[in-house]
Amino acid sequence: MPEWAGPYDAEAARLDALLRDLGETSWQEQVCLRWYDSGPVTRKATVGEVVAHLTSVDGLVAVALDLSGARLPDGAGGTVDAGAADLPLDAAGRTEALWAAQRAAAAGSPGPHAARSAELRDAWREQSHALLRTVSFAGAGAAGIAVDFGSCTMPLQDAFVDRAFECWIHAADIAEAVAYPYAPPAPRHLNRMVDLAARLLPGALASRRRQGLAASQARLADAGAPGRSLLLQIDGAGGGRWCLPLDSPGALASQDRAVAEVAMDAVEFCQLAAGRLDPERIAIGLSGDREVVRDVLYAAASLSRL
Secondary structure: OOHHHHHHHHHHHHHHHHHHHOOHHHHHOEEEEEEEOOOEEEEEEEHHHHHHHHHHHHHHHHHHOOOOOOEEEOOOOOEEEOOOOOOOOOHHHHHHHHHHHHHHHHHOOOOOOOOOHHHHHHHHHHHHHHHHHHHHHHOHHHHHOEEEOOOOEEEHHHHHHHHHHHHHHHHHHHHHHOOOOOOOOOHHHHHHHHHHHHHHHHHHHHHHHHOOOOOOOOOOOOOOOEOOEEEEEEEOOOOEEEEEEOOOOOOEOOHHHEEEEEEEEHHHHHHHHOOOOOOOOOOOEEEEOHHHHHHHHHHHHHOOOO
């Protein structure tokens, strides 16, 4: 297995263990899903719907690898193709369309309307195993295969880390709903998730600038040219230090041109990037330009999605 697939393998196994411990009635518990979209957003979904959501978005990785999508039970004795070509590419639209198809099928059935937990779990788990088997035999060149998530495109090695991150975050959501103890990922896996979020920050900040949402003033910096930078210190297990360009995602970042520094805990940084923490309330240490730090915190929150 490629090293970059390790976090997804571990987080899928941990979620599978949690789901196997749940009783049938727990699958109808309401889970609070949270993300940030110009402000905090909250959505309620059952445990089963959260698993269907993960299956559907993982299906975009399956599409990139030319694998068949998972077939999820619809609650009416049939199945819904989570990898159907006519489903939207973006995570939220894809999930909503899948949920709508499941509900429509269930509404037309006189029988029980809830898809059986074992069938939902098995469909998700079989797909995760198929993804891991495929990349394990694909060779080193597979790391760069493009995965289209609708709102962005990532190389396969980053897409696997992204899916590990989502698996952990939503598993923690489920665990919170059913009062189940759930620990953060292993430090080496957490570090990969932090690194991915840190590398996405310059692009997220540039997007907020284009939308007129950034408070700090940008300065012209061509790709490859030196520009203002921010030092990001992530503490705790899985942490590290990153130097990020502020004025253009392609600008050259350097400690000598740093105008601000911010420090925070690794788990809290991931929760911020998942939209679980308010950018105004997260505990941080900072020095330098406060407007720059504020913009970076909001850029991190904007990485979140359903």
